[in-house]
Amino acid sequence: MLRRLFLRDKQKIVNDKVEDLNEELENRDLFSSLDKNIETISKLFQDVDILRLKYITNNHDNRLNYCIVYCDGVVDNAIVNDSIIKPLMLSSVPVTSKNPVDIIMNQIVQINDTEKADKLSDIAESIAYGDTVLFVDGAPEAIVFNTKGFKTRAISEPDSEKNLNGPREGFTESLMMNLSLIRRKVLTPELKMKFRTLGRRTMTRACICYMDGIVDKEVLAELNRRLDKIDIDAVLDTNYITELIRDSRLSPFRTTGYTERPDVVIGKLLEGRIAIFLDGTPFVLTVPYLFVENFQSSDDYYLNFFYSSFSRLLRILGFFLTITIPGFYIAVVAFHQEMMPLQLFISIAASRSSVPLPASLEAFIMIIVFDILRETGIRMPTNVGQALSIVGAIVIGQAAVEAKLVAAPMIIVAALTGITSLLIPKMNAPVIYIRMMLLILSSFFGFFGFVLGVAATLIHIINLRSLGIPQAAFSGKLQLQEIKDTAIRAPWWRMILRPSFAKDKVRMNGGENDHD
Amino acid sequence: MIKKTACLLLIILQIFLLSGCWNYRGLNEMSVVIGIAVDKAPDSGNYQLSFEITDISTPIKDKGVQSKIVESEGKTVFDAVRNAKKRIHNKLYFGQTQLVVFSNEIAHSEDFSGVIDWFLRDGELRETICVVISQEKTAREIISSKGIGQSIVSNEIRQIVETDEDATASTSAVEFYQVFNILRAEGKSLTLPEIHNVVNNDETVIEVNGTAVFKENKLVGYLTSDESKSFLFAIDEIKGGVLTVSSEGDDRDDISLEISKNSTKRSFDFKDDKINVSIHTDTTVFLDEAMVHNNALDDKQTAALEDAAAAKLENDITLVIQRVQSEYGSDIFGFGNMIYKKDFRLWNQLKDTWDEQFIALEVDVSSDVHIVNTGEIEKS
Numbered sequence: 099m100l101r102r103l104f105l106r107d108k109q110k111i112v113n114d115k116v117e118d119l120n121e122e123l124e125n126r127d128l129f130s131s132l133d134k135n136i137e138t139i140s141k142l143f144q145d146v147d148i149l150r151l152k153y154i155t156n157n158h159d160n161r162l163n164y165c166i167v168y169c170d171g172v173v174d175n176a177i178v179n180d181s182i183i184k185p186l187m188l189s190s191v192p193v194t195s196k197n198p199v200d201i202i203m204n205q206i207v208q209i210n211d212t213e214k215a216d217k218l219s220d221i222a223e224s225i226a227y228g229d230t231v232l233f234v235d236g237a238p239e240a241i242v243f244n245t246k247g248f249k250t251r252a253i254s255e256p257d258s259e260k261n262l263n264g265p266r267e268g269f270t271e272s273l274m275m276n277l278s279l280i281r282r283k284v285l286t287p288e289l290k291m292k293f294r295t296l297g298r299r300t301m302t303r304a305c306i307c308y309m310d311g312i313v314d315k316e317v318l319a320e321l322n323r324r325l326d327k328i329d330i331d332a333v334l335d336t337n338y339i340t341e342l343i344r345d346s347r348l349s350p351f352r353t354t355g356y357t358e359r360p361d362v363v364i365g366k367l368l369e370g371r372i373a374i375f376l377d378g379t380p381f382v383l384t385v386p387y388l389f390v391e392n393f394q395s396s397d398d399y400y401l402n403f404f405y406s407s408f409s410r411l412l413r414i415l416g417f418f419l420t421i422t423i424p425g426f427y428i429a430v431v432a433f434h435q436e437m438m439p440l441q442l443f444i445s446i447a448a449s450r451s452s453v454p455l456p457a458s459l460e461a462f463i464m465i466i467v468f469d470i471l472r473e474t475g476i477r478m479p480t481n482v483g484q485a486l487s488i489v490g491a492i493v494i495g496q497a498a499v500e501a502k503l504v505a506a507p508m509i510i511v512a513a514l515t516g517i518t519s520l521l522i523p524k525m526n527a528p529v530i531y532i533r534m535m536l537l538i539l540s541s542f543f544g545f546f547g548f549v550l551g552v553a554a555t556l557i558h559i560i561n562l563r564s565l566g567i568p569q570a571a572f573s574g575k576l577q578l579q580e581i582k583d584t585a586i587r588a589p590w591w592r593m594i595l596r597p598s599f600a601k602d603k604v605r606m607n608g609g610e611n612d613h614d
Numbered sequence: 615m616i617k618k619t620a621c622l623l624l625i626i627l628q629i630f631l632l633s634g635c636w637n638y639r640g641l642n643e644m645s646v647v648i649g650i651a652v653d654k655a656p657d658s659g660n661y662q663l664s665f666e667i668t669d670i671s672t673p674i675k676d677k678g679v680q681s682k683i684v685e686s687e688g689k690t691v692f693d694a695v696r697n698a699k700k701r702i703h704n705k706l707y708f709g710q711t712q713l714v715v716f717s718n719e720i721a722h723s724e725d726f727s728g729v730i731d732w733f734l735r736d737g738e739l740r741e742t743i744c745v746v747i748s749q750e751k752t753a754r755e756i757i758s759s760k761g762i763g764q765s766i767v768s769n770e771i772r773q774i775v776e777t778d779e780d781a782t783a784s785t786s787a788v789e790f791y792q793v794f795n796i797l798r799a800e801g802k803s804l805t806l807p808e809i810h811n812v813v814n815n816d817e818t819v820i821e822v823n824g825t826a827v828f829k830e831n832k833l834v835g836y837l838t839s840d841e842s843k844s845f846l847f848a849i850d851e852i853k854g855g856v857l858t859v860s861s862e863g864d865d866r867d868d869i870s871l872e873i874s875k876n877s878t879k880r881s882f883d884f885k886d887d888k889i890n891v892s893i894h895t896d897t898t899v900f901l902d903e904a905m906v907h908n909n910a911l912d913d914k915q916t917a918a919l920e921d922a923a924a925a926k927l928e929n930d931i932t933l934v935i936q937r938v939q940s941e942y943g944s945d946i947f948g949f950g951n952m953i954y955k956k957d958f959r960l961w962n963q964l965k966d967t968w969d970e971q972f973i974a975l976e977v978d979v980s981s982d983v984h985i986v987n988t989g990e991i992e993k994s
Contacts, residue, residue, distance in 0.1 A: 436709035450641045451670040
């Protein structure tokens with residue numbers, strides 16, 4: 099309770115500050131005088147040296163004075179020169195003083211995306227975002243031209259989600275380009291894209307995508323409610339949103355999905371999920387998120403269903419192995435030695451005979467060492483990679499065993515734990531904590547603690563919710579249709595229904611008769 | 615919130631209450647006992663125990679795991695177990711013990727159910743440990759001999775005894791809990807595997823050598839390996855082994871039949887205060903060796919062979935029953951137990967005089983042998 103009050107206070111301070119900053123702009127209208135407007139803009143963008151002002155006078159009628167304002171580097175200069183400045187200078191269309199803005203917009207400037215604006219705050223935001231704003235002398239309005247043109251990264255295959263088959267496109271940091279990747283694959287007007295702005299200072303564009311007719315409107319309303327509550331000054335990545343809208347804030351498990359692949363987003367949209375795009379990040383959020391999605395990969399749908407069912411089972415097995423192996427090993431080796439077959443027992447006993455540390459401490463150290471190696475692998479500059487693998491493999495593995503610092507079975511346990519954890523990259527965070535918890539419970543209470551820990555984990559998983567949808571349980575009664583895309587991936591001709599949270603459940607014709 | 619915290623505390627409390635008496639125990643803090651030999655000191659009457667423990671101090675890479683013997687003496691079995699701690703720094707660990715060898719002297723002279731009490735009562739030992747009797751002077755000689763297939767001889771003995779029924783049928787494996795059950799069962803006597811030392815390739819090794827016969831709580835005698843086979847036929851426990859027959863009807867056996875499947879039916883009837891037991895064996899065999907017929911056998915020869923084998927089997931089983939009746943008077947076949955299970959009222963009448971009844975029992979043995987396969991030699 100106290101903590102919550104404290105947080106609210108802090109939030110309030112931030113709000114007030116931003117409020118003060120924006121207040122002078124917020125409800126200010128434009129003046130009729132060009133000079134006055136320019137003066138206001140210049141004052142607003144004081145010390146912003148990339149702001150460019152360009153005064154233009156019409157060749158035929160030198161009473162027509164304009165000024166265009168834009169930020170250098172975020173506009174496409176060719177468009178500004180050819181489609182704005184050139185027509186404005188050369189046009190012989192008479193501009194009456196009655197509604198000069200409309201005439202300029204409709205008859206002179208050759209730009210597809212134009213908009214009128216009279217609020218200073220809107221204009222400031224547009225300029226910052228790459229638009230060009232035209233002020234007309236004598237008009238209390240300005241025209242905003244879409245001249246966004248900045249360099250973006252090329253579309254490439256995402257490194258975090260490699261595939262064997264299927265499309266190789268990946269999202270980039272540009273919101274519009276990302277949306278175009280979706281748009282051109284789904285041609286039905288059912289695909290809705292709603293913009294909104296997040297972050298008081300960054301004013302980042304976000305886009306909510308969903309399939310009207312498939313999505314459950316209540317889930318959508320819930321998402322919007324939660325997004326409305328977000329009150330933060332910056333959103334730089336979708337993870338900001340994830341943490342702000344999630345159901346159980348302290349759970350290490352994911353309650354939102356993320357992907358860098360357009361095909362994955364479309365697949366999820368078509369199952370009734372909602373995608374949240376954010377400008378500036380290639381990662382797209384999808385909600386609601388089911389627990390099985392942790393084990394899914396887009397390859398599952400592009401490869402033969404026998405193969406993908408097997409690899410999905412492997413991933414589930416990998417999850418259980420990676421959290422249980424160290425705890426299980428300690429429970430057996432330190433508490434319940436009679437569980438082992440004699441030969442295994444003897445060889446483990448022999449390799450442990452002259453090792454200085456107790457088995458549980460050894461397990462603890464080895465797992466931390468593996469995590470250090472993994473983290474190093476992510477953070478280090480790529481050109482020293484070889485040094486890491488030599489140190490990691492030879493020194494910590496072989497040499498430690500030969501020097502009798504670590505027992506050989508422990509190395510195998512740590513290696514298996516590490517490798518299996520790489521099978522399920524989406525669960526890195528929970529896996530580390532659960533594994534440690536099971537290890538600690540096992541080292542104090544043997545199998546009893548181990549089983550208790552596993553039970554607690556399962557209860558927690560079953561309790562997880564994503565936007566109010568239970569992540570692990572289904573609609574209450576188990577139906578075969580609902581488990582066809584879980585532990586295995588049933589062939590496409592058997593997956594007749596969508597997941598239960600979608601409004602329109604039938605994916606295929608004939609589905610009504612075939613609910614086996 | 616309070617409810618949640620309370621629930622969590624309750625769950626955590628469970629750990630302390632329910633985790634029992636087990637304890638963290640490092641593998642390097644224990645001496646792993648694989649086999650135990652129980653002897654009796656001739657002069658003092660103390661129990662002398664020898665433990666075969668794994669020797670994990672020498673690297674196992676080169677020679678595999680070696681074993682060492684620890685000896686100790688005490689007034690009772692457990693006293694002797696604890697006294698071993700005086701000689702070795704680690705406590706003995708019995709969770710992986712595979713074998714207990716009793717000397718025949720102890721089995722002869724003492725109440726066997728008393729000697730095995732600790733093994734069943736102690737929490738660490740398993741109930742499925744293999745029990746054997748040493749035919750040597752002491753039990754220690756058995757576990758201090760050398761294993762051929764494994765360096766830990768106790769484990770090898772256990773595996774020999776356990777797989778014996780399937781391959782050679784020379785003894786009948788009994789686990790500790792079964793010893794306890796049989797000693798308390800109605801109309802049934804205990805048998806245990808019998809081990810002795812032999813010389814093999816200039817080294818002393820062990821060999822299974824038939825079955826030890828108990829009467830009530832004491833050892834009374836032995837069955838040889840061949841007699842054990844007939845004994846296994848009689849109690850329907852045979853699962854493999856070789857049946858040798860003579861083709862000519864003379865003393866020299868020259869045909870080997872591999873036992874593939876056997877079912878033994880036993881029944882009794884009670885007439886004129888006399889019990890008649892009939893045993894019928896129905897055996898399926900493969901012809902695996904025919905020293906005299908180097909060719910494929912025809913139907914007539916096969917039929918003759920089947921008859922000869924059946925006759926030999928009948929004779930063997932009858933002989934072993936008669937020998938046990940006359941020499942040991944111990945119902946190791948469980949005939950009394952059969953009556954107890956089938957006709958409880960009759961058993962109550964016979965119970966008190968069963969020892970005499972058993973000796974006078976009329977046993978009628980009949981056998982059927984079917985040769986289903988004559989091997990890979992075909993008519994040319």
